[in-house]
Amino acid sequence: MKKAVVLLSGGLDSTTCMSVAYKAGYELYPLSFDYGQRHQRELDAAKAVAQYYKVKEHRIIKIDSVGGSALTDSAIQVPDYAEDGEIPVTYVPARNILFLSYALGYGEVIGAEAIFIGISSVDYSGYPDCRPEFLQAFQKVVDVGTKAGVSGQTIAIKAPLMYLSKAETIQLAVENDAPLHSTTSCYRGGEKACGTCDSCALRLKGFAEAGIKDPISYKEMD
């Protein structure tokens, strides 16, 4: 059975990726990171999603944060959503590069054929490492810089959500019976999602556009 490493944060996008890889017939090897997030809620969601798919192994790798981001550094406030074209303070330096590097090492060890990552260039937050140019560049690194790559059996980096809007991602997840009720997206990580940070705002807009009710709870907004 062909194997895939799936980068699983416990959010909407990575959970949809799990459903896509599952449908494509891969044996799933989800990989999550404990990187000094402000809350454990994300990892709990990732575990719930991994259980839903009855995976053989769910690796959680602890990584030292290098700081400099609102998502990892508690001295920086998470801002509300702003459509200003700037790279926001929630940008974590080299995060996807780091995550993909770990996935690659793990993928080489288990003999994976693919790595799934839930990045999208459509409804994204302005992060440079969510664009097709980035994905192509990273694939080249795999092709020339790994044992798998140079031996002609490269590991394919797959980003099935790259050209989907958030609404389309949600539709795909529902079609694939992805466990959206177990996911979390909020950057603030309270008991209930805040509904106002970048990530909540994009999620809520997506559900509204898809005409689907979000199965998770939000803080009541006054």
Place this chain on the structure above:
Amino acid sequence: MKKAVVLLSGGLDSTTCMSVAYKAGYELYPLSFDYGQRHQRELDAAKAVAQYYKVKEHRIIKIDSVGGSALTDSAIQVPDYAEDGEIPVTYVPARNILFLSYALGYGEVIGAEAIFIGISSVDYSGYPDCRPEFLQAFQKVVDVGTKAGVSGQTIAIKAPLMYLSKAETIQLAVENDAPLHSTTSCYRGGEKACGTCDSCALRLKGFAEAGIKDPISYKEMD
């Protein structure tokens, strides 16, 4: 003062890189990894080299190993040197990719202009991630996938040893007064270097060709 992150293992090559970056006028930010090496000797050497250059900060990042290599997995024996063109079992999956990713995140946080890595395509052990193609591919990832890259002030990945033989590296190190007496290269990590593993064999051959005496001690060989 311009800043550089230097990947510092405590070996000959990375220590030579420190000397090159120092001579080029960079403020040095060495970065080392505790990644389940078989021995602490490497990290002790890295610390000694960092002290020699009186650096402001020497970060040591602990990383979970993903296994599958003789250098990190104690169930696999470190073999003697063999010139057979195969990728050896000492290959650590995606190691340089992972190290560069951390250096990149750190470099973005401190505002570095460069990252130095001591890879060489001349006297290397057959690792795909030591070749110019790999370096170029990774530079492209930086250029398109990071905040620094897309804002036009990319971080340059520098590999000053890329086209140097081990003998030339040693000559360069001596010219630059690099602290070679503090370095360690042995994969087996005993109290004294074994003199027979890949890494020791390349080092000894390099010193012999350079006509310079290696300042470190080796096990007496019967």
